Amino acid sequence: MLFRYRGSEGMLAWAFHRISGVAIWAFILLHVLDIWLANVNATLYNDLLGLYGSPVGRVGESLLGAALLYHALNGLRIIIMDFWPSMTRYHKQLWYANWVAFVVIGVPILIQIMAPAFGLTAPFTFGGA
Amino acid sequence: MAIRVSRAGSSPRPQTGGWELAIWYLMRLTGLGLFVTALAHFIIVHFISDPAVQTADWIAKNRWADAAWRTVDWLMLAFVVFHAFMGLRIVVQDYTKGSARMALTMALYIGAFVIFAMGTMALITFKAAGPVQP
Numbered sequence A: 001m002l003f004r005y006r007g008s009e010g011m012l013a014w015a016f017h018r019i020s021g022v023a024i025w026a027f028i029l030l031h032v033l034d035i036w037l038a039n040v041n042a043t044l045y046n047d048l049l050g051l052y053g054s055p056v057g058r059v060g061e062s063l064l065g066a067a068l069l070y071h072a073l074n075g076l077r078i079i080i081m082d083f084w085p086s087m088t089r090y091h092k093q094l095w096y097a098n099w100v101a102f103v104v105i106g107v108p109i110l111i112q113i114m115a116p117a118f119g120l121t122a123p124f125t126f127g128g129a
Numbered sequence B: 001m002a003i004r005v006s007r008a009g010s011s012p013r014p015q016t017g018g019w020e021l022a023i024w025y026l027m028r029l030t031g032l033g034l035f036v037t038a039l040a041h042f043i044i045v046h047f048i049s050d051p052a053v054q055t056a057d058w059i060a061k062n063r064w065a066d067a068a069w070r071t072v073d074w075l076m077l078a079f080v081v082f083h084a085f086m087g088l089r090i091v092v093q094d095y096t097k098g099s100a101r102m103a104l105t106m107a108l109y110i111g112a113f114v115i116f117a118m119g120t121m122a123l124i125t126f127k128a129a130g131p132v133q134p
Helices: A009-040 A042-053 A055-083 A085-118 B018-048 B056-063 B067-095 B098-125
Strands: none
Touching: A009 A042, A009 A055, A009 A085, A009 B056, A009 B067, A009 B098, A042 A055, A042 B056, A055 A085, A055 B018, A085 B018, B018 B067, B067 B098
16 A cells, blocks of 8 residues: 555655654653653663663664654655745655665664674774763 | 645645644754754764663763753753654544544643653753662
8 A cells, every 4th residue: 555555755755754753752752761760760771771782672773763864854855845845846856865865874873783783893983982 | 534745745834824833833843953953862872872881870970961961852852742742643633533533632742741741850850870778
């Protein structure tokens, strides 16, 4: 249905925006609860953190990052079209530009997040952190 | 039931004015705010650092060591609660009607208040886990 109904870039852009938005909303609920928990019961929170750092947790992190990055980039595309309506003519090109930015920004972050799951050290290092 | 969406996949500006127009603008304003704060947050927590080391103590000593970072994060909390819950309100209003729509919308408003209160409480009262009390 997702690929057949209307089916053009605009419809897919909208569907992905909605799916990623609902997913991020669900994560926000979890995230505020876990930070609230960190203050109330630090030991329980630190146990939960083991789950976040596990290989499965890292896949979840990557999916969250992908949802966030897509939603952010497509959100900019929406704002551009809302405030400069003439840009709506190029809505498909803007969507393709989103995917280029998505891959360019996303791949290094994906490697950084997933490396420890394969027993590798994260490639980018920063002093102090 | 009608899904109000343009061919390019965005919601048209409400023509009625009033609250709905204000919410429409605020969705875009908080969206821009989150583009900066939420993406920066993700980069700091998942790229520069790693969640595996971010114990409650780490949060107290690094992320929230000073009031400026807590203020930035509180701003992000305000943006995200509005944006996420008002976004879900659009979804609810697209697929429901009548009393179900009313009940779910009210549940969203209450949920938004609870999450905002819990986040604010954590931000204000967060402290390092001190030495174990006897």
